Amino acid sequence: MTFQIQAVTIYGKQPDQMRTVPFDTGTLNIVTGDSRRGKSALLTIIDYCLASSGYPVKAGKVRDYVSTYAVTLVKPNQRLFVARRAPEGKAAVSTVLCIISQAPGTPPPPLEDLNFVTPLDAAKDMLSDFCGIDRTVRVPAVGRAQTIAPSIRHALFFCLQAQNEVANPDLLFHSQGEEWRPNTIRGVIPYFLGAVDPEQALLRNRLRLLRRDLADLEAALATTRNLDPAAGQARALLTEAVEAHLVPPLTGPESSAADVLGFLRQALNHTGPQPDQDSNDDPLGVLNTRRNELRRLHGQTRVKITDLKRALAENNDFTSQATEQRARLVSLGLLRRNPETSDATHCPVCDSSLPSANATVTALTRDLAHLEGDLQVIGSDTPAIQRLISQEEGQLQELRSALARNQEEINEVTAGLRALQQEPDDLRRAAIVQGRISLYLDTAAHQAIAPQVDDRREDLRRQIADLEELLSDDTQGERLASYLSLISQKITGKAAGLSLEHSENPIRLDVNRLTVVADRADGPLALANMGSGENHLGYHVATLLSLHEWFAEHRGPVPRLLILDQPSQVYFPPDHTGEAILRAHDRNKLLNIYQAIHHTLRLLGGQFQVVVMEHADLDHPAFSPYVTQRWRYDNDQALVPPSWIGQATD
Structure with missing residues (x-):
């Protein structure tokens, strides 16, 4: 079982300043009032107290006159009081919280009784546990090579709709517009919908x-x-040692790994250049010549492999056709009749009179013998071709390795020559090469004595x-698709009840694009293209109410809470600041939203809570009985009491 919110409490910056805004659980709560009276701050305070990593409370009177924020969370027979200080000094956010488990009916404690000792991460874990989230589950993060542990922060994607989100055509979920959030939402949706099997998630x-x-x-x-000491780097260093006259020129076949190391040690111990060395040697030219030869051989080998594979394919095609023809001839059973002793005028199959019957048998027998001979020849050729292909592929791999080693040598020699060209003195050049050799030998020695990597x-x-x-x-994908289909049916029904445009078509929740889509006969239509703020608001409300019905019916670990900040804004001009008065048509459209909310509340029977912050104050049974706060200038009411503002602050 998860929780709802019973109260929001704020503490002023002066002693004994404390204000609590209560909420009724299992029903609709409306806070109505004028602009700049603190309505929107309720959502950000709740967000902040539920382990936000930032400080979402906007600048204004709330920031100026409030020192500590708190929320009271309740579920059957349990109550949790969560408090968090406003950032102090130059800090961006407070990183410790106060979390107190209370008996039902206990009022919020005074500020002096609060002990802020719970680190933010620990607080997030405690709140996730209180919400019923299984913290052992890990779900893949979409678009990133890591996993996500679902938490209370992820559950709030489906519970909060800020003023700039509630009718936004491009953002369906809370904080969807922040960096990385869309992929995070996509990753956690299957878990909160119940499509993730915890055991499968662990696997x-x-x-x-x-x-x-x-x-x-x-x-x-x-x-x-x-x-490996026999790598191209070692051979390249040996080439540099020859160029620097530290060892004599190498002759004969390619040296083994042990020989290369021996020559390098000899070069390291050498104290002067070898006499009578030919200074006109071009080691880089030799390596490039060797590379051209390797590339030529590489190309020839690839052509050979292609030709052999083509021949093998032709053999296989011929074998297939010939085998089929042989099977047809053998199936006639003609070979059981001896054409030399049989009656030449009778058919060997049905024994009816047939001139030259044995001549036909003889011809068929001869054809069959030719086919068998061809099949025998092809059958003996195929293994030989396959062996040749295998040999050539092995040779190709060796050539690739040789090319890689050759490139290493070229790189090393190029770097060495670049350094040596800056040193006109032969002794200094030799010293540079010896230094490079010393570094390599030390590295190789360290590798030799280092713990071996267990393969x-x-x-x-x-x-x-x-x-x-x-x-x-694992059927997680199928379960998710099935659940989304059922939720989409709920959304379609609510959209039709709100008389939204395009609601005559099937409406579906698209979790890849994080929007709702109308599947019309002429193609899908996403929310962003539906037009009108009324549609955007209606589809937001229809989607979130449908999701919360699913969460409640399937015990999803999401707070049984939906907070909407000023849904009536779509019916007012952007600069509206006075008393909220709606035209009859707009008033009826807004009341339809509240009727849809009441329908879900009745359906869930106290398991769901809705908090709405509004400009409007409608005289209607669906609205006025559920107004818990009226914060207007004419009654001098607001979230921050006017008496706090009149007192000096610290």
Whole structure:
């Protein structure tokens, strides 16, 4: 079971300044009043006290005269008082909260009794638990290689509609316009709708971690291979050592890894250049020549593989056709009759009179023999072609490795020559090369004595395969699609009840685009293209009421709370500041919104609470009995009492 809000409390900056705004649970609460009386601050205070990472309370009298904010959360037989200071000094936000578990009916405590010791993260976890959120669940973050632990902050996407959101054609959910929020909303919707199986979620998280471990292990093994002393870097350093006359020119076949290391150690111990060295050697030219030869061989090998694969495909095509023809001939059963001893005038199949029957049998037998001979030849050729393909592919891989080593050598020699060209003195050049060799040998020695990376790739791959098999029957996607279909039916019914444009068509909630869409005969129409603030407001209300009906009916861990800030704004001009007076048509349209809210409240029977902050004050049974606060200039009422403003602040 999750919670509703029983009260919002503010504490002034002077002693004994305390104001509580109560709310009735399980019903509609309307706070009506003029502009700049503190109505919109109620939503931001609730948001702030529910572990917001920022300070959403806007600048004005509330910020100027309030030191601490608090909310009272209630659910059956439980009550939680949550208080949070306003930021002090140059701090952007207060990072500690006061959370007190109270007995039902307990009033908010005075400010001096509050002890702010709960860190923000711990407070968020406590509020998530109080909301009924399973904090062991992890859901994938859309568009990012990480997972999300659903929390109270994510549940509020579906509970709050600020003044700039309640009729916004581009934003359906609270804070959807902030960076990264759309993907976060997409990621957590399946959990709050009940489409996520907690056990499956744990398995998916385990699979994600195993895949990450496998990627990390492969990277570590690749690093180990790159530090192999026989890598191209070592051979390139040996080339530089020859160029710097630290070792004699190499002759004969390519040196082994051990030989390369031996030559490098010899170069490191050398104290002077070798005499009679040919200074006109061009190591970079030799490497480029070698690279051209490797690329030529690489191209030839690829052509060979292509030709062999084409020949293999032709063999397979011929074998398939020939086998089919042979099967047809054999199926006639003609071979059981000996054309030399049989009656030449009778059919070997039906024994009817047929001139030259044995001649036909003889021809068919000869064709069959040719086919069998061809099949035997092709059958003996195919394995040989496959072996040749395998050999050439192995040769191609070796050439690729040789090209990679050659490129490493070119890079190293180029860097070395660039440095050496700046040193005219042969001894200084040799010293630079020896320094590079020393660094490489030290690195190779460290690698040799370092703990070996345990190659657990096969074990990790086996575990990944096992988990993938376990998750192969996971039906989360199907469940989500089914739930969204049912919720969309609710939205369609409410849109029709509000007489919204396009409501004669099926309306669906699109969680990928985070909007509602009318599926018309001429194509889908998203909310942003529907036009009119009345439509935007109506579809917002229809969608959120439908979602909360689903949450309540399926025990979704979302606060049973919806806060709407000034839904009547679509019927007033932007600069309206006086008493809220609506034309008859607009008044009826606004009352339809409240009738839809009452319908959901009756349907859920006390399990749902709606708080609305309004300019309008309608004399109607759907509105006036539910007004809990009237904050207007003519009665001198506001969220912050006028008496606070008249006192000096600290």
